[in-house]
Amino acid sequence: MKLIIIFGPQAVGKMTVGQSLAEITNLKLFHNHMTIDLVSNFFDYGSSSGKRLVNLFRQEIFEEVAKSDLEGLIFTFVWGLDLEGDWEYVRQISSLFENENGIVYMVELEADLDTRLERNKSENRLLHKPTKRDMVRSEHDLIKTMKNHRLNSQPDEIQSDHYLKINNTNISPSEVATMIRDTFNL
Known part of the structure; x- marks a missing residue:
């Protein structure tokens, strides 16, 4: 069992790399x-009910x-590295897999702001993330x-x-996915 956590800021390409x-x-x-x-069909994600339900489903x-x-x-996942609660969350989900003899792989993506702002408008992102359609x-x-x-x-x-850790500013999602697969022998 493998858990690959792909993290980084919004619109860095986590989902698209994950798809690849x-x-x-x-x-x-x-x-x-x-x-x-x-959950956003019922409660705003920022609300206590929204966060509770998202966490329960996950x-x-x-x-x-x-x-x-x-x-x-x-x-x-967008990991607030300055937030102890996010560190605890990563430890908690990691331990679920490690307790079942799984291996947790951490992949961090980074890209410059201009690239992320452009990716924020991409067709694939808007197709799979309805709450991002309000540009x-x-x-x-x-x-x-x-x-x-x-x-x-x-x-x-x-x-x-x-x-x-990969700076994917100028690397395609399929190239990043291949780098991840080959580095970790997935």
Whole structure:
């Protein structure tokens, strides 16, 4: 069992890389908006009810996958590296898989702001993430989150035997997916 956590700031390409990685491996993609957009039909994600439901759905899926005979899961996530709660969340989901003798792989993506702002408008992103279709709100959220939180790691901050950081500003999603597959022998 493998858990690949692809993290980085909004619109860095996590979902698109995850889609490409799922295509070249037997891993299933669980991008963070699969739960956010489901719950957003009922409650704003920022509300206590919205966050609680997103976390419940994710927890149930993680638990079932960790115990299953699937080869593994790709999970995408915006990790506020300045937030202890986000560190705890990563430790918690990682332990679910490690307790079932799984291996957790950390893949961090980074790209410059101009690239991310352009990717924020991409057809694939808008197709799979309905809550991002309000472009004014989405761009505002991207910039605000970047100003308020640290979304990429500092040197040696991520202590994992299975960690890869990629600046994908000028690399296609399929190339990044191939790099991940080959680095971790997926």
